[in-house]
Amino acid sequence: MRTDVIRIYKEVHTWTAILAGLALFVAFYAGAITMFKEPLARWATPPGTRVHEVPLERTPELMARTIEARPEVAQQFTLVVDGHEATPARLVWFQRGQVGAAVRGEVPQVWSASIDGSGALQLRPEQPSQLAELVDVLHRTAGIPGDMDIGMGFMGIVSALYAVALVSGVIVLLPTLIKDFFAVRLGKNLKRMWLDAHNVVGIVSLPFHLIMALSGVVFGMHDLFYDAQNELIYREELPQYFRAHSPFVPPPARSEPAAMMPPRQLLDLVHARAPGFAPTSMTYQHAGDTAASVLVRGTEPSYLLRTQGYLLMSAVDGSVLNSYYFPGERNSWTALASSFFSLHFGSFGGLSVRWSYFFLGLAGAFLFYSGNLLWIESRRRTARRDQPAPEQRRSTRLMAAGTVGVCLGCICGISGTIAAAKWLQGRVDNVAVWHMGLYYAVFLGSVGWSFLRGGAQAAVHLLWLASVFTLAIPLTTLLAWVFPSLGLWAHTSAAALSVDLSAAIGCLCFSWMALATARRVRHGPADSVWSAHTVTGPGRA
Amino acid sequence: MNAARLETRRAAIRPDWWSKTLAGVLAGFALAFALSGLFAFLTAGGPAAPNKFQVTMWFVAPAWMAALSLCFLFRSGLRAWLWLGGANVVAWAALYLCHRVAA
Numbered sequence: 001m002r003t004d005v006i007r008i009y010k011e012v013h014t015w016t017a018i019l020a021g022l023a024l025f026v027a028f029y030a031g032a033i034t035m036f037k038e039p040l041a042r043w044a045t046p047p048g049t050r051v052h053e054v055p056l057e058r059t060p061e062l063m064a065r066t067i068e069a070r071p072e073v074a075q076q077f078t079l080v081v082d083g084h085e086a087t088p089a090r091l092v093w094f095q096r097g098q099v100g101a102a103v104r105g106e107v108p109q110v111w112s113a114s115i116d117g118s119g120a121l122q123l124r125p126e127q128p129s130q131l132a133e134l135v136d137v138l139h140r141t142a143g144i145p146g147d148m149d150i151g152m153g154f155m156g157i158v159s160a161l162y163a164v165a166l167v168s169g170v171i172v173l174l175p176t177l178i179k180d181f182f183a184v185r186l187g188k189n190l191k192r193m194w195l196d197a198h199n200v201v202g203i204v205s206l207p208f209h210l211i212m213a214l215s216g217v218v219f220g221m222h223d224l225f226y227d228a229q230n231e232l233i234y235r236e237e238l239p240q241y242f243r244a245h246s247p248f249v250p251p252p253a254r255s256e257p258a259a260m261m262p263p264r265q266l267l268d269l270v271h272a273r274a275p276g277f278a279p280t281s282m283t284y285q286h287a288g289d290t291a292a293s294v295l296v297r298g299t300e301p302s303y304l305l306r307t308q309g310y311l312l313m314s315a316v317d318g319s320v321l322n323s324y325y326f327p328g329e330r331n332s333w334t335a336l337a338s339s340f341f342s343l344h345f346g347s348f349g350g351l352s353v354r355w356s357y358f359f360l361g362l363a364g365a366f367l368f369y370s371g372n373l374l375w376i377e378s379r380r381r382t383a384r385r386d387q388p389a390p391e392q393r394r395s396t397r398l399m400a401a402g403t404v405g406v407c408l409g410c411i412c413g414i415s416g417t418i419a420a421a422k423w424l425q426g427r428v429d430n431v432a433v434w435h436m437g438l439y440y441a442v443f444l445g446s447v448g449w450s451f452l453r454g455g456a457q458a459a460v461h462l463l464w465l466a467s468v469f470t471l472a473i474p475l476t477t478l479l480a481w482v483f484p485s486l487g488l489w490a491h492t493s494a495a496a497l498s499v500d501l502s503a504a505i506g507c508l509c510f511s512w513m514a515l516a517t518a519r520r521v522r523h524g525p526a527d528s529v530w531s532a533h534t535v536t537g538p539g540r541a
Numbered sequence: 542m543n544a545a546r547l548e549t550r551r552a553a554i555r556p557d558w559w560s561k562t563l564a565g566v567l568a569g570f571a572l573a574f575a576l577s578g579l580f581a582f583l584t585a586g587g588p589a590a591p592n593k594f595q596v597t598m599w600f601v602a603p604a605w606m607a608a609l610s611l612c613f614l615f616r617s618g619l620r621a622w623l624w625l626g627g628a629n630v631v632a633w634a635a636l637y638l639c640h641r642v643a644a
Contacts, residue, residue, distance in 0.1 A: 002554070004553040004554045005554060005614065008554060008556055008613050009613060011556070012610075012613055160605075160606065160609070163606040163609075163610060164606070164609055164610040166610075167606075167607075167610035167611070168610060168613075213606070214599075214602045214603050214606060215602075217602040217605075217606065218598070218599055218601075218602045221602075222598060225598045225601045225602075226598055228574060229574070229577065229578070229581075229594075229597065229598060229601075232574060232578060232636075233577070233578040233581050233582075233588055233597070233636075234588055234594070235640075238594060241588075241589065241594045242594070244591065245591040245592050324591065324592060331590075331591055331592065333586070333590055333591065333592050333593040333595070333596050334591070334592040334595075336596050337592060337595035337596050337599065340599055
């Protein structure tokens with residue numbers, strides 16, 4: 001490899017990675033947590049699910065009585081098949097605040113229907129926990145406030161920089177790949193050690209990162225791509241292609257009444273079709289009409305499904321209307337497109353893949369963090385023998401403060417807002433706004449503190465803060481269990497308890513990192529931005 | 542020693558940051574689109590194959606990113622524009638032909 005090629009790509013790598021690194025850290029850390037979005041939602045939902053009041057066998061009665069009480073619900077509602085803490089009742093629907101075309105950003109009210117012990121129909125509005133959704137929004141926008149489109153467009157550009165950073169990083173590493181690959185040289189040369197660690201994590205998880213970078217570009221810019229292709233390839237016919245084979249486009253109502261096939265019987269038909277497919281919900285459209293349809297969603301870990309598999313059936317006789325997204329029946333184009341989604345979401349292979357993606361996501365966050373450390377380390381001013389430690393450059397001190405503030409601020413903010421979930425529920429009106437506000441307050445406070453005190457000292461403080469906030473997650477559950485009068489709750493399902501257990505382990509990790517960082521700050525070499533001896537704040541000239 | 546002399550004789554690659562980056566972003570984007578169109582027309586089923594439009598859309602990202610990340614290998618910004626521009630002319634002409642044949 002020519003040295004000038006390497007030199008150019010080293011510069012490409014530095015620039016793209018510096019520009020994208022911090023946003024990618026936030027996206028990866030939050031993304032790792034979204035692997036467990038459902039357990040988190042279950043953990044954060046107050047008790048009171050009524051899903052088991054009405055067994056599946058009694059759903060025909062529940063559907064009929066709900067529609068009798070609220071005729072407009074027949075247009076669209078969902079039956080919960082696989083119920084848990086975060087599913088309020090057997091039957092749920094969205095009720096929009098106003099009639100007419102949907103308004104952007106409009107959040108429809110969730111309603112649920114159940115039949116209580118005395119046989120009375122109970123309809124009520126629900127306040128679902130917004131916590132898991134918030135972490136997902138952070139993942140998709142890196143915390144850029146405002147309209148989701150702005151944040152996702154921003155992440156599309158960040159993902160493009162990330163793709164270029166990956167290719168350039170590999171080109172730079174190629175000449176020494178064989179020599180460096182299995183070597184992590186621990187020892188006096190710290191930069192060498194960080195570089196080895198950065199390289200080994202980057203190369204080992206390269207396929208994962210390529211998938212994330214390319215799908216990130218798509219998720220951020222698909223509107224642009226589709227619009228241009230509509231003009232240039234499809235002669236403006238793309239909207240028809242979109243609708244032609246979509247399971248989300250139900251047949252229009254015919255306004256002739258018909259009897260509905262019982263849901264249990266429909267599920268038996270689905271089971272006969274694919275025994276490995278586990279249905280989670282059934283969404284009805286135009287119930288009671290001859291054209292009534294039901295969209296069955298479900299999981300099947302041995303297929304690369306989009307997020308779930310879908311089967312659109314007639315709700316009258318169970319005939320299949322659309323199986324383009326049903327495992328084993330997809331055409332190769334649908335299966336291929338679904339696999340791209342699946343590889344991004346980790347929605348295949350079950351729990352083991354989710355945990356692998358969780359750790360790959362954290363390893364990715366480490367990759368961006370260590371990259372910034374390397375940038376700082378290669379600009380370090382070292383002390384001459386017997387000379388006092390020199391002042392470090394302003395740029396490296398600012399980079400250290402920014403890296404520590406953003407990365408640890410994101411960790412503290414997420415832990416803090418999760419820990420607050422059970423305390424906010426029922427005590428404030430707009431829980432979602434409180435969750436967002438808490439995240440930003442902790443995040444921006446951490447960034448500010450980091451620039452005020454310098455990266456070295458702030459790193460220790462913020463790691464302890466992360467440790468405390470993360471400990472507050474299982475501690476809240478413990479408090480709820482010991483003092484029921486607090487009005488908190490402690491779910492005992494494996495999914496909810498695993499959130500508490502993971503947070504407890506996370507707390508130990510952050511504490512260990514805080515101790516190690518404090519040791520470095522106090523006793524490490526003074527000629528570094530990571531020493532308390534030279535740095536009092538980045539403002540010092 | 543020999544390698545160093547060889548290096549100077551081959552003339553080092555010029556960085557040309559702005560012109561190369563713009564070539565990768567703009568010409569690379571246009572090329573990725575034309576190639577995605579050829580993909581739609583020339584693979585099984587044509588553009589109307591059920592749900593193929595999604596794969597065709599996904600095609601843009603790797604094609605564009607490949608052009609953007611590899612365009613710094615060109616000897617100069619001018620060469621990046623000439624090669625990518627030439628590839629664009631060929632690809633768009635082929636796409637135009639596809640439209641004509643399909644019509």
